[in-house]
Amino acid sequence: MPRGLLIKYFLRVDAGGLFHTYPHRGGPFKSLQEAQDAIDSYHINLCKFKYLGGLSKEDRYVWHTLYWRNGTRKNSKEALDVMMNYNPTREVVKALLDKHNEDHLLEDLAYEIKKVVSYKAHFPRKGSQHECRSFSHLNVLVERGPNAIEDLLFIEMTCTTDGEFEEYTLSCICVVSSEDDDLHCQ
Known part of the structure; x- marks a missing residue:
């Protein structure tokens, strides 16, 4: 895998054992190696300067000042688009919702992410009863069904x-309604 990427990738394995990448880089893939190859290929094709060994120290400094590690010029519309449109929280939520939709066979009523409204990460202290590295609470606006019903x-x-x-x-997903007095997740 290329090192120093500006993008964090998430992989999901569906019920058929196929691998899906988030953000999407083709697929679904039959193996983890195929998914890895697609990610590598995407970034290698983006990288305009793969080897800087022939450059002087000053030229390398100038190059690192002008370009991101993937070869995109830092002060360009392309770089701005990448930075403005990439949202790792959205990508991991999309992967988890796709898995939830598949596990519950929702088909026409599948949740499709529209917007992450709020996000709060929690990091348990050492010695805590929680075995996780972190857990996060999110409110997400989604659409579902042929009539694009919106739910929070x-x-x-x-x-x-x-x-x-x-x-x-x-670990928990439930629809939030204005009529809910005491919210309990299933």
């Missing part, structure tokens, strides 16, 4: 780590 969802996701990889799990 409360989502709790947990993040565990094995040292190299992080695993995100949807």
Whole structure:
């Protein structure tokens, strides 16, 4: 995998064992290696200068000042578009909602993310009863069904780590309604 990327990738495995990338880089893929190759290929194609070894120290400094690591010029419309449109929270929520939709066979009533309204991360103290690295509470505006019915969802996701990889799990999801007095998640 290319190092020093500005983008964090999330992978989801569907019921058929196929791998999906978030942000989307093609696929679905039959193996983790195929997904990795697609991500690598995307970034290698973006990178205009793969090897800077022939440049002087001053030229390398100028290059790093003008370009991001993926070869995109820092002060360009393209770079601004990338930075303005990439939202890792949205990508992980999209991956978790796709998994939820698949697990519950929602098909026509599948949730489709419209906007992350609020996000709050929590990091348990050392020695806490929580085994996760972090958990997050989100309010997410979604659409579902052929008539694009809008719902506000409360989502709790947990993040565990094995040292190299992080695993995100949807631990709670429920529709928030103005009639709810006491909200309990299923």
